[in-house]
Amino acid sequence: MKLIDLYSDTQTAPTEGMRAAMATAKVGDEQMDEDPTTRELCIRVAELLGFEAAVFMPSGTMCNLVATLVHARPGDELIADAQSHICTTEGAGAAAIAGVAINPIPTRDGIFTADECRAAIREPSRTAPRSAMVSIEQTTNFSGGAVWPIDVLHGVRNAALDAGLRTHIDGARLFNASAATGVPLKAYTDGWDSAWVDFSKGMGCPFGAVLCGDTRFVRDAWTWKYRLGGAMRQSGIMAAAALYALDHHVTRIADDHANAALFVRLLASEPYFAFEAPSPITNLILFKVQGLPVNTVTFVERALQRGVRLRALSDGRLRATTHLDVTRDQIVAAAGMLNDLARELAAHVS
Numbered sequence: 001m002k003l004i005d006l007y008s009d010t011q012t013a014p015t016e017g018m019r020a021a022m023a024t025a026k027v028g029d030e031q032m033d034e035d036p037t038t039r040e041l042c043i044r045v046a047e048l049l050g051f052e053a054a055v056f057m058p059s060g061t062m063c064n065l066v067a068t069l070v071h072a073r074p075g076d077e078l079i080a081d082a083q084s085h086i087c088t089t090e091g092a093g094a095a096a097i098a099g100v101a102i103n104p105i106p107t108r109d110g111i112f113t114a115d116e117c118r119a120a121i122r123e124p125s126r127t128a129p130r131s132a133m134v135s136i137e138q139t140t141n142f143s144g145g146a147v148w149p150i151d152v153l154h155g156v157r158n159a160a161l162d163a164g165l166r167t168h169i170d171g172a173r174l175f176n177a178s179a180a181t182g183v184p185l186k187a188y189t190d191g192w193d194s195a196w197v198d199f200s201k202g203m204g205c206p207f208g209a210v211l212c213g214d215t216r217f218v219r220d221a222w223t224w225k226y227r228l229g230g231a232m233r234q235s236g237i238m239a240a241a242a243l244y245a246l247d248h249h250v251t252r253i254a255d256d257h258a259n260a261a262l263f264v265r266l267l268a269s270e271p272y273f274a275f276e277a278p279s280p281i282t283n284l285i286l287f288k289v290q291g292l293p294v295n296t297v298t299f300v301e302r303a304l305q306r307g308v309r310l311r312a313l314s315d316g317r318l319r320a321t322t323h324l325d326v327t328r329d330q331i332v333a334a335a336g337m338l339n340d341l342a343r344e345l346a347a348h349v350s
């Protein structure tokens with residue numbers, strides 16, 4: 001039986017069409033700005049997000065790190081949601097490499113308000129760290145794919161800009177936000193200093209992310225990308241995959257969201273699963289198992305034995321992710337299997 005892999009939207013394999021586009025890509029030396037396909041991708045993404053310029057990066061992690069290196073100095077502070085990717089993963093790159101401390105804002109769903117942002121910004125003083133930048137995630141990852149409403153997003157942006165901070169959007173799943181709400185990408189990123197989108201998540205590419213900003217930001221970002229070893233050569237092979245995804249994988253993201261909502265509906269009809277689903281539902285689903293004689297890790301192991309791969313988060317929650325390589329039929333099959341497993345486990349409680 002074929003594994004139904006709901007672990008992450010990073011599990012997608014390039015499609016035949018994408019591989020063909022990669023195989024025939026025009027290429028050159030990216031470090032010398034001579035790769036035509038990478039140049040085309042950067043122009044296209046900068047236009048989509050409403051920025052002057054863009055740079056192709058190997059990963060979203062490098063986008064966050066490079067933006068931090070450009071926006072802040074060692075000893076400065078970065079404000080972000082306490083569960084955000086930049087805060088809880090990335091090997092504390094902001095601290096380790098940029099010398100930047102994170103001032104985390106605890107939230108329920110990864111979304112904080114302008115007032116919470118203002119409260120986190122420190123008064124300039126001889127002793128306080130300098131508040132240098134604010135970073136937000138659209139959509140939120142470890143908070144279940146919630147979408148920042150545009151007025152809240154821009155409220156936070158204005159609070160930060162008023163206090164002289166730089167503003168950054170981690171758009172690992174910005175395409176998902178836009179697909180869920182119909183709000184254009186550039187409406188979300190409007191007025192922010194930097195933003196990036198990932199091509200290795202819902203867009204289905206093997207790797208790559210594009211970081212955008214004004215010309216000056218991108219020039220400085222290039223310096224750090226090169227220093228960190230992120231300059232590439234014939235990166236057109238990868239940029240071609242991203243261009244292919246822009247042409248073929250954006251409109252279908254709605255299918256992932258419909259599949260996620262279906263998964264929630266099918267499991268929520270049983271008493272064993274508790275959801276705190278945001279509205280709108282995007283492609284990330286966080287939930288808990290309840291009333292079963294097993295913990296989350298054991299439940300995930302049992303599910304895997306039956307052909308469904310989920311992700312156990314460190315705090316006892318489960319995450320399921322829908323993506324390009326999971327069909328509606330597989331979602332129905334996965335939900336049926338998880339319901340059967342839960343019922344069997346519950347039968348052993350006595």
Ligand SMILES: *Cc1c(COP(=O)(O)O)cnc(C)c1O
Binds near residue numbers: 058086137209
């Ligand atoms: C995946 C992810 C990243 C990192 O992107 P990579 O391309 O995996 O390095 C950053 N932020 C969020 C919210 C993510 O989900």
